[in-house]
Amino acid sequence: MDPSEVEFLAEKELVKIIPNFNLDKLYLIGGDLGPFNPGLPLYVPVWLALNLKQRQKCRVVPPDWMDVEKLEEMRELERNAATFTPAPCPYYMELTKLLLNHASDNIPKADEIRTLVKDIWDTRIAKLRLSADSFITQQEAHAKLDNLTLMEINTIRGFLLESLNCMYKLRSNLQPGSSKGPLADY
Amino acid sequence: MSNPLSDNDPNQEECQEDDMTPADLIAKLEEAWLNEKFSPELLANQAEVVECVMEQLTHMEANLQRVKKGDPKASIHRMEIDRIRFVLCSYLRSRLQKIEKFYPHVLEKEKSRSKGEPALLSPEEFAFAKEYAANTESHLKSVALSHMPPILQTLDMLKAVPAPCLDSFVFLRVKESQENILVEPETDDQREYVVDLEEGSQHLMRYRTIAPLISSGAAQLI
Numbered sequence: 001m002d003p004s005e006v007e008f009l010a011e012k013e014l015v016k017i018i019p020n021f022n023l024d025k026l027y028l029i030g031g032d033l034g035p036f037n038p039g040l041p042l043y044v045p046v047w048l049a050l051n052l053k054q055r056q057k058c059r060v061v062p063p064d065w066m067d068v069e070k071l072e073e074m075r076e077l078e079r080n081a082a083t084f085t086p087a088p089c090p091y092y093m094e095l096t097k098l099l100l101n102h103a104s105d106n107i108p109k110a111d112e113i114r115t116l117v118k119d120i121w122d123t124r125i126a127k128l129r130l131s132a133d134s135f136i137t138q139q140e141a142h143a144k145l146d147n148l149t150l151m152e153i154n155t156i157r158g159f160l161l162e163s164l165n166c167m168y169k170l171r172s173n174l175q176p177g178s179s180k181g182p183l184a185d186y
Numbered sequence: 187m188s189n190p191l192s193d194n195d196p197n198q199e200e201c202q203e204d205d206m207t208p209a210d211l212i213a214k215l216e217e218a219w220l221n222e223k224f225s226p227e228l229l230a231n232q233a234e235v236v237e238c239v240m241e242q243l244t245h246m247e248a249n250l251q252r253v254k255k256g257d258p259k260a261s262i263h264r265m266e267i268d269r270i271r272f273v274l275c276s277y278l279r280s281r282l283q284k285i286e287k288f289y290p291h292v293l294e295k296e297k298s299r300s301k302g303e304p305a306l307l308s309p310e311e312f313a314f315a316k317e318y319a320a321n322t323e324s325h326l327k328s329v330a331l332s333h334m335p336p337i338l339q340t341l342d343m344l345k346a347v348p349a350p351c352l353d354s355f356v357f358l359r360v361k362e363s364q365e366n367i368l369v370e371p372e373t374d375d376q377r378e379y380v381v382d383l384e385e386g387s388q389h390l391m392r393y394r395t396i397a398p399l400i401s402s403g404a405a406q407l408i
Contacts, residue, residue, distance in 0.1 A: 001223060008272070009216075026259060028266050029242050031209045047269065048262060135390075139372040142381055143390040145357065150408055153357050153388075164355045171372075 006151050010094035011047040016061040019052065046095065050102045060103040065089055066096065068109050071116040078123045084147040093121055093151045121152075128152060132160050136167070208242055212270060215239050217406055219277040224357070224407035225400060226393050227350035228284045228292055231308045239274055243267055285315045288350050290343035293319060319343070352394040359388050362404040367395060 023036040033044055041061060044052075052058040065071070065088035077085050089095060096117040104110040128148070135143055145153065206214070218232045246267055253260045285292055285307070293315055296306050307315060323343065331339050364383040369391065371378050383389060383399075388408065399405035 005276075008269075011269075021258075023258060026262060028263065029208045029246060029270060030212050030266060031207075047265065051262075051265065139376070141372045141376075141391065142369045145388040145390055148388060153408060157357065161355050165351065165353075168353055 001154050001157065003151070003154065006091075006154050007094045007098065009150065010091035010098065011045060011050075013046050013089075013091055013095060014043040015046050015049045015063060015095075015099070016041050016043055017049045017052065017058040018061065019058045021057050046098060050098060053103050053106075060099060060106045062099065062107045063089065063095065065092070066099070066107065066113055068112050068116065071113060071120065075116055075119050075123070078120050084124060084127060086147050087124075087149050088120075090149050091151070092117060092149065124148075124152060125155065128156055132156055135160075136163065206238075211235065211238050211242065212273075215270075215273055215277065217403075219273050219280075221400055221407045222277055222280050222284075225397075226352060226354045226356075227397075228281065228288065228306060230304050230306055230401060231281070231311065233305075233308050236274065236278070236308075239270065243270060243274075281311065282314065284350075285311060286318060288347065289315050289319050289322070290347050291349050294344060352392075352397065354393050355390055356393045356396070357388065357390055357408045358396060358400070358405045359408050360385055360399075360405050364399060364404060369395065 018039060018041045019036040020038050021036060022038060023034060025035045026033040030045075033048070034042065036042065049058065049060055053060055065074075071088065074085065074088055096113065099107060100110050100114055107113065131143070214232070214235050218229075218235060222229055246263060250260055250263055250267075292306065296312065296315075299306065305312075323341070326341065331341060360383040363385045366380045367383055368378060368380050381389075383405070389396075396405055400407060
């Protein structure tokens with residue numbers, strides 16, 4: 001899956017905005033939105049929030065977890081835990097990138113948040129690499145991946161699945177009499 | 187009907203047999219999209235979902251035709267339409283890619299399907315698969331096979347084209363708890379064991395083990 005497609009899915013998340021215009025209720029296929037009144041906060045999908053923001057029609061309110069103190073706490077937790085701690089939000093990396101790139105003027109301490117999220121991401125990816133390594137060396141057949149976000153799975157997907165398939169192919173050729181007909185090519 | 191954008195009350199739509207709101211419908215389409223993207227084999231086609239989404243899109247576009255130029259609502263509706271259309275196209279495209287890759291197996295499966303079982307392919311996809319198969323075979327014949335000794339001129343496409351590898355690993359999220367899923371061992375000196383899949387948990391395992399959960403909707407590939 002392309003990272004931009006993961007980002008596409010992240011854009012469905014709701015974010016709070018404060019519009020500066022008047023608009024009646026919208027009847028979108030995916031559900032109703034609005035009405036929009038100047039100064040009255042409401043939740044809209046990120047794709048709409050960013051569009052309005054780019055046209056300077058709203059202010060974006062950062063999500064609760066996008067806060068220096070909370071993220072610092074999570075970073076410590078993530079560093080000290082052996083397993084994955086629950087991510088701040090299922091799309092934390094994508095939303096940080098989207099909101100900070102397009103609405104950084106509405107987010108206090110944007111640079112600090114960027115660094116903190118990057119730290120959390122790096123710690124988690126390091127853990128992910130380690131567990132992928134032990135998954136392969138121990139030749140496991142099942143792994144539980146709770147608390148991993150889609151973007152994290154996606155960064156390792158291509159490489160991990162491909163190597164597992166290769167190893168499977170090599171192994172099934174080693175065991176005599178276990179040929180299962182032609183396998184997918186790669 | 188002063189404003190064409192306010193009269194598309196979702197409950198007035200036609201495709202409402204199972205009390206599905208358009209929002210549920212879009213969620214269904216996205217689920218089908220991700221499942222199709224990540225499953226090694228071609229899944230059963232979601233004709234009803236595709237049809238209903240198309241209907242929603244046409245309906246909305248017809249409404250947009252009647253809107254005055256420069257209406258701020260119209261641009262938002264257009265953006266939503268574009269997003270839905272992207273998912274729809276990507277879904278259909280990934281199906282076509284799989285049909286091209288595995289066409290002899292897909293056609294074989296469709297032929298051996300007993301009556302009453304849901305169709306694997308939509309009529310359009312079936313026509314595409316048949317045509318693709320005929321074209322590939324006649325191309326192979328005219329380019330290579332006809333120049334070979336007669337004894338080598340037969341070609342069994344089912345053997346020549348690799349079948350989808352159902353033993354591939356996939357990532358999945360569980361939507362309805364499952365108990366006692368058998369995990370086959372990777373090597374001879376390991377023993378098979380069972381796992382329980384809790385609702386909301388995520389797993390990495392072989393597609394073959396959980397394929398029934400995907401088609402029943404109890405799990406979702408991610």
